[in-house]
Amino acid sequence: xxxxxGVRSSARVGGLRWWGWLALLAMWLLTIQVRPMLDPDEGRxxxxxxxxxxxxxxITPRLDGLKYFEKPALQYWATAAVYSVAGLSNWSSRLWTVxxxxxxxxxxxxxxxxxxxxxxxxxxxxxxxxxxxxxxxxHLDLLDAGFTFWMCATVFAFTLAQAAPERxxxxxxxxxxxxxxxxxxxxxxxxxxxxxxxxxxxxxxxVERDLRPWRRLHAGxxxxxxxxxxxxxxxxxxxxxxxxxxxxFIHEHFQRFLTKEAHRVEPWWYFLALLFIGAFPWLISLxxxxxxxxxxxxxxxxxxxxxxxxxxxxxxVVFFSISDSKLATYILPIFPPLAAFTGVAVAxxxxxxxxxxxxxxxxxxFIAGGLLVYSQHRNGMIPAQAVGWAIAAAAAAVxxxxxxxxxxxxxxxxxxxxxxxxxxxxxxxxxxVALLFVFVWQALLCEYTVIPPSRSxxxxxxxxxxxxxxxxxxxxxxxxxxxxxxxxxxxLILVGYxxxxxxxxxxxxxxxxxxxxxxxxxxxxSHDAIAFFAPVVWDxxxxxxxxxxxxxxxxxxxxxxxx
Numbered sequence: 001x002x003x004x005x006g007v008r009s010s011a012r013v014g015g016l017r018w019w020g021w022l023a024l025l026a027m028w029l030l031t032i033q034v035r036p037m038l039d040p041d042e043g044r045x046x047x048x049x050x051x052x053x054x055x056x057x058x059i060t061p062r063l064d065g066l067k068y069f070e071k072p073a074l075q076y077w078a079t080a081a082v083y084s085v086a087g088l089s090n091w092s093s094r095l096w097t098v099x100x101x102x103x104x105x106x107x108x109x110x111x112x113x114x115x116x117x118x119x120x121x122x123x124x125x126x127x128x129x130x131x132x133x134x135x136x137x138x139h140l141d142l143l144d145a146g147f148t149f150w151m152c153a154t155v156f157a158f159t160l161a162q163a164a165p166e167r168x169x170x171x172x173x174x175x176x177x178x179x180x181x182x183x184x185x186x187x188x189x190x191x192x193x194x195x196x197x198x199x200x201x202x203x204x205x206x207v208e209r210d211l212r213p214w215r216r217l218h219a220g221x222x223x224x225x226x227x228x229x230x231x232x233x234x235x236x237x238x239x240x241x242x243x244x245x246x247x248x249f250i251h252e253h254f255q256r257f258l259t260k261e262a263h264r265v266e267p268w269w270y271f272l273a274l275l276f277i278g279a280f281p282w283l284i285s286l287x288x289x290x291x292x293x294x295x296x297x298x299x300x301x302x303x304x305x306x307x308x309x310x311x312x313x314x315x316x317v318v319f320f321s322i323s324d325s326k327l328a329t330y331i332l333p334i335f336p337p338l339a340a341f342t343g344v345a346v347a348x349x350x351x352x353x354x355x356x357x358x359x360x361x362x363x364x365x366f367i368a369g370g371l372l373v374y375s376q377h378r379n380g381m382i383p384a385q386a387v388g389w390a391i392a393a394a395a396a397a398v399x400x401x402x403x404x405x406x407x408x409x410x411x412x413x414x415x416x417x418x419x420x421x422x423x424x425x426x427x428x429x430x431x432x433v434a435l436l437f438v439f440v441w442q443a444l445l446c447e448y449t450v451i452p453p454s455r456s457x458x459x460x461x462x463x464x465x466x467x468x469x470x471x472x473x474x475x476x477x478x479x480x481x482x483x484x485x486x487x488x489x490x491x492l493i494l495v496g497y498x499x500x501x502x503x504x505x506x507x508x509x510x511x512x513x514x515x516x517x518x519x520x521x522x523x524x525x526s527h528d529a530i531a532f533f534a535p536v537v538w539d540x541x542x543x544x545x546x547x548x549x550x551x552x553x554x555x556x557x558x559x560x561x562x563x
Contacts, residue, residue: 015118016125020431021106024129027435028102031139031442033091035449036458036483039556042141043457043482046093049080050486059237064480065491065512066504067241069248073233074187075146088486094141101138101145104128104152104336105434108343111156115163115305116344122430124343126353129434130360132367133278134335135441137328143189144329150185152336154178154197155312162213162303172218179222183229191253195319196333200312207311210302243507256325266326271317274328278335281360282342285352289345306344309337354405357433361397364440368393368447375451385450393443400436403429453555461487463552464530464559473529475519478537481557492532495519520546529562 016024037043044063051065052058061068061076078096086092105125112121128134138145161174185193205211238245279286293306313334320330346352368390375382449455461484468474468488476484476492480499485491494513498505505513514522523529524547531548533541538550538558548560 015113015122015427016109016431020427023435024105024125024431024438025102027438028139029091029098030439031446032094032098033089035090035139035446036456037090037093037141037486038449038455038483039457040482042093043484043486045075045079045097045141045143046088046486047482049076049083049093050088050489051491052076052080053083059233060241063504064485064494064501065508066501067243067507068501068504069237069241069244070252070500071143072187072190073237074184075143088489093486094139097141097143097145098139100149101134103149104134104138104145107149107153107156108336108340111160112340112343114160117347118427119347120344122343122427123347123352124339126430126434127282127342127346127356128336128339130281130356130437131278131335131339132280132360132363132441132444133274134332134339135438136445137332139442139445142329144332147185147189148333148336150181150188151193151196151333154181154185154193155200155309155337157181158197159303159305159308161218162216162308163305166212166216171216172221175216175218176222176225179218179226180229183226186230187233191249196312196316199315199319200308203315204308204311208302208304208307213303247503257323264325264327268321270326271321271331274331275317275334279338280363281356282346282352285346285349285356286338286342289342292345293341306341309341313337351405353429353433354401357400357404360437360440361401364397364437364444365394367444371444371447371451379452383450383452386447389443389447389450393440393447396436396440396443400433400440403432403436405429457481457483457554457557458487460484460552460554460557460559464488467530467551467561467563469528471528473522473526475514475523475529475531477519477531477541478534479532479557481532484532484557493519495531496537523548523562526562531560531562533558533560 037046048061048063048068051062055062058073058077058080061071061073075096079093082092082095105128108124108128109118109121112118112124155178157174157178161171161178164170164174182193182197201213205213234245276283290310293310296304296306316334317331320326346356372382372386372390375386454460460481465488468490474488474490474492475495476497477495478497480492480494480497480501491512494501494505496516496519505511519531523531530551534556535553535558538560548562550558551561552559
C-alpha cells in the first residue's frame with residue numbers, strides 16, 4: 001500500500017479523464033427532474049427558499065410564513081439563488097444538494113491522488129458509487145449531502161495540512177482552507193461540526209500520543225477566518241429574532257440529542273445496521289481496510305491520514321448512536337472517508353471489483369424485486385412504471401457485473417495494471433461500474449416513488465391547479481402536506497395543525513393559521529377557496545355538513561373546493 005508524503009507511485013498512473021467525470025456527472029443528474037418531490041423533507045427544503053425569494057427576506061427562514069429555525073441558512077440561500085435564475089422545479093430544488101453529493105466523488109479522488117496514488121483514487125470513486133446508502137441519500141433534497149461534502153472537505157483539508165512539511169506554505173494554506181470549510185459546514189447543519197471535527201482530533205491525539213497536530217492548527221489566522229464566515233448570519237438572525245438562539249442552540253442541539261422529545265428513538269445498533277447495508281457490497285474489504293488504516297505507518301511528519309479518517313468515522317457513529325434522536329441520514333458523512341481508505345486497500349486486489357459488483361448487483365436485484373412484491377401485497381397491483389424502473393435497475397446491475405471482470409482477461413489485466421500503475425481491471429472498468437451503479441440506485445429510488453401510496457402531492461396538485469386562481473384562499477386542515485406549497489407556489493392557512501410548525505405558531509400567533517371555528521365561518525362565507533384535508537378530518541367535517549365538493553384526492557389528502 002502506498003503511504004503518504006512522498007511514497008506515491010512514480011510509475012505512470014492511470015486515472016479518470018475529463019470525459020469520465022463528465023459522464024459521471026451526467027449520470028448522477030439523470031433523474032433529478034424526473035422524480036417528484038417527496039414528503040415531507042423535499043417539500044420543506046424546496047419551500048423555505050421559495051419563500052425567501054418571494055418575500056425578499058434571506059435572513060429569517062420561514063416555512064408557510066412561520067419562523068423556522070431548525071437548521072442554518074446556507075442551503076436555503078443556494079437554492080433560493082437557483083430559483084432566482086431558473087425558477088422552482090424538481091431539478092432546481094435539488095440542484096445544490098445533489099451537486100454537492102456528486103462533489104464527494106472528485107473530492108476523494110483528488111485527496112487520494114495527492115496523498116497516495118490514482119489507483120486508490122479510482123477505486124475509491126467506484127467504492128463510493130456502489131454504496132446504495134450514499135447513492136440514494138445523495139439524490140434527495142435533504143441537508144445531509146451538502147453537510148457531508150463540507151464536513152468531509154474540512155477533514156480532508158486538515159489531513160492534507162498535517163501531512164505537509166511543518167511550517168510550510170502548504171500546511172498553512174490547507175489549514176486555513178479547513179477552517180473556512182468548517183464554517184460552511186456549520187452554516188449547513190450547525191455546531192455538530194465542532195463535536196465531530198474537534199472530537200476526532202482529541203481522540204486521534206490520545207491514541208497516537210501526538211500533540212503536534214494541535215501546534216499546526218494555525219488558529220491565529222484560521223479562527224478569525226472561521227468566525228468571519230460563520231458568525232455574521234447567526235448574529236444577524238439573532239438580532240432580528242431574539243428567540244432564535246435559545247431555540248436553535250439549546251432545543252435543536254442539546255435537547256434533541258439528550259431527550260426523546262423529537263420522537264426519533266431507535267435502538268443503539270441502528271446506525272451499525274445502516275452502515276452494514278450502506279457498505280454491504282464492500283463490507284468485508286472495509287473490515288480489512290479499517291485494520292490496515294489503524295496500522296498505517298504514517299508519513300514523514302508522523303501524521304496518519306487514514307487512521308484519522310477511521311477515527312472520524314468511528315466517532316461519528318458512536319456519537320449519533322448515543323443520541324436519543326436518530327435519523328437514518330445522520331451518518332452519511334462517514335461514507336466518503338470509508339470509501340477513501342477502502343480504495344487504498346483494494347486498488348491492488350484483482351478480485352475485489354468483480355466480487356463487490358456481484359454483491360451490489362445482488363442487493364439491487366433484491367430491492368427491485370422486493371418493491372414489486374410489496375406493491376402487489378399492499379395495493380393488489382404493480383404500476384407499469386415501477387416494473388419499468390425495476391427492469392432498468394436490474395439491467396444496469398447485470399451489465400455492471402459483466403463489465404467488472406472477465407475470466408479470460410484476468411491475468412492480462414493484472415499484468416497490465418502492475419506495469420502501468422493502474423487499478424487492477426483498468427480505470428475504465430471501475431468507471432463503468434461506478435456509472436452503472438449511479439444509475440441503479442436512482443432507478444430504484446424512482447421505482448419507490450411511483451409505488452402507491454403517493455409519497456408526493458405532485459399528482460394531487462396537478463389535478464387541483466386549474467381551480468386555483470390568484471384570489472383563491474387555500475387552507476390545510478388537520479395536516480400540512482409539505483409538497484403542496486412549493487408545487488402550488490402558495491402558502492396555506494393552517495387549521496388544527498401544529499407539528500414541526502408549533503414553534504413558529506407560538507411566535508407568530510394568528511399568522512398563517514385559523515382555529516377550526518374561524519375556518520368554518522370563513523369557509524361558509526367564501527366563494528373561492530380550496531382546503532386540503534387529512535381524509536379522516538374531511539369525513540368529520542363532511543358529516544357535520546360542511547359545504548364543498550371533492551376535486552381531487554390521494555392516499556393522504558382530500559382536496560375540497562368551495563366554488
